[in-house]
Amino acid sequence: GENVEQHPSTLSVQEGDSAVIKCTYSDSASNYFPWYKQELGKRPQLIIDIRSNVGEKKDQRIAVTLNKTAKHFSLHITETQPEDSAVYFCAASRWDSNYQLIWGAGTKLIIKP
Amino acid sequence: EAQVTQNPRYLITVTGKKLTVTCSQNMNHEYMSWYRQDPGLGLRQIYYSMNVEVTDKGDVPEGYKVSRKEKRNFPLILESPSPNQTSLYFCASSSGTTRYEQYFGPGTRLTVT
Numbered sequence: 001g002e003n004v005e006q007h008p009s010t011l012s013v014q015e016g017d018s019a020v021i022k023c024t025y026s027d028s029a030s031n032y033f034p035w036y037k038q039e040l041g042k043r044p045q046l047i048i049d050i051r052s053n054v055g056e057k058k059d060q061r062i063a064v065t066l067n068k069t070a071k072h073f074s075l076h077i078t079e080t081q082p083e084d085s086a087v088y089f090c091a092a093s094r095w096d097s098n099y100q101l102i103w104g105a106g107t108k109l110i111i112k113p
Numbered sequence: 114e115a116q117v118t119q120n121p122r123y124l125i126t127v128t129g130k131k132l133t134v135t136c137s138q139n140m141n142h143e144y145m146s147w148y149r150q151d152p153g154l155g156l157r158q159i160y161y162s163m164n165v166e167v168t169d170k171g172d173v174p175e176g177y178k179v180s181r182k183e184k185r186n187f188p189l190i191l192e193s194p195s196p197n198q199t200s201l202y203f204c205a206s207s208s209g210t211t212r213y214e215q216y217f218g219p220g221t222r223l224t225v226t
Contacts, residue, residue, distance in 0.1 A: 009153075032213055043203060043217035044156070089155060093213065101215065105155040 002027040006104030023090035024072040030092040119218035134189045136204030144207040145187040149200040194225040
C-alpha cells in the first residue's frame with residue numbers, strides 16, 4: 001500500500017527566511033497531494049493542495065511542487081512569520097482509493113524571532 | 114456556519130467503561146472519518162464511512178466501533194477502553210465528489226486510566 005514519508009520532523013528557521021518541507025510517496029498512482037497546517041491546540045486545516053497534472057501551485061507565500069518521476073512533493077513557505085509556527089502534514093491519495101488520505105508523520109515548524 | 118462538531122471535547126474515564134464520542138457535520142458531506150493523533154505518529158485513521166450504512170476499517174480499528182445511521186452523524190464507540198487508547202481524536206468530513214478537502218472537528222482529548 002501507499003506510504004508517505006515526511007522530512008524533517010522538526011524545522012527551525014529565522015523569521016523572514018524560507019522553509020521547505022519534503023514528502024516522498026511510494027504509490028505511483030497517487031494523484032492528489034494536500035498539505036494541512038495544525039496550530040497548537042487546534043484542528044488540522046487544508047492550506048494548499050496539488051494534483052498530479054500540475055507541477056507547481058502557489059498561494060501567496062506558500063507553494064507546493066510535485067516531482068512525479070521522483071515521487072516527491074514539497075511545501076515551500078517564503079518570508080516566514082511567527083504565525084507560520086505549526087505542525088504541517090502532507091498526505092497523498094489516488095482517485096480510486098475512496099478518498100483515503102495517507103498521511104505523513106508531520107513537521108513541527110518553529111519560527112525564531 | 115459550516116462545521117464539524119465533536120462531543121465531548123475532553124474526557125477522562127476508567128478502563129472498561131464504555132464511551133461514545135459524537136461527531137456531527139452540517140455540510141451534507143458523504144465521507145466521514147475518525148483519526149487518532151499521538152505524538153510522533155501523526156494522524157492515523159481508525160474508521161471511515163463513504164455514506165449512510167457504509168463503513169470500513171482504517172489503519173488502527175482495533176478496540177473501536179462506528180456507525181453511520183444518518184448522513185450527518187458518525188459516532189465513535191469504545192466498548193471497553195484501555196489506557197493505550199488515550200489519545201487526541203479527530204472527526205473529519207469531506208464531500209468527496211467535487212472536493213477532497215477534509216474538514217476536521219475540534220478534537221476530543223481522551224484519557225483512560
